[in-house]
Amino acid sequence: MEKRNAIAWFEIFCKDMDRMKSFYETAFGVELIPEADEEARMLIFPFDEKHGVGGCLSQMEGCQPGVGGTMVYLDADGDLDGTLERVWKEGGKVTRPRTPIPPHGYFAHFEDPEGNPVGIWSMS
Incomplete structure (x- = not known):
C-alpha cells in the first residue's frame, strides 16, 4: 500500500484577500492560483496535486483569521x-x-x- 501524507490540506483564513495575497506571494516568492465556489474564495499555493500536500488562503463565512484561524485537514x-x-x-x-x-x-x-x-x- 502506498503511504500517503497525514495532512491533506490546510487553509489560512483571511479577511483582506488582496493584502494577504500580496503578503504570501512576496514572502514566499510564489504566485497563488485563484479559485472560488459558492461558499469560499481561495488562493491556492502551488503544489504537486498527485503527491503533495496543498493549501490556500481562504475566505468563507464562519472562518476567521487570528487564534484558531488556520485549519489543518487530515486525509x-x-x-x-x-x-x-x-x-x-x-x-x-x-x-x-x-x-x-x-x-x-x-x-x-x-x-x-x-x-x-x-x-x-x-x-x-
Whole structure:
C-alpha cells in the first residue's frame, strides 16, 4: 500500500484577500492560483496535486483569521463518513458535515474532545 501524507490540506483564513495575497506571494516568492465556489474564495499555493500536500488562503463565512484561524485537514483516505462516525463515538463534535468540493472530493470539520478544530478530506 502506498503511504500517503497525514495532512491533506490546510487553509489560512483571511479577511483582506488582496493584502494577504500580496503578503504570501512576496514572502514566499510564489504566485497563488485563484479559485472560488459558492461558499469560499481561495488562493491556492502551488503544489504537486498527485503527491503533495496543498493549501490556500481562504475566505468563507464562519472562518476567521487570528487564534484558531488556520485549519489543518487530515486525509480520511476514502472513509470520510466512517471517520465522522468514529469522531462522534469518541467524544468529538462534527461542526460541518460532509460537504462536496467538486471535482476535489469532500470535506468536513470537527472539534476534538479538547475543542481543537480539525478538518478532514477524502476524494470519496
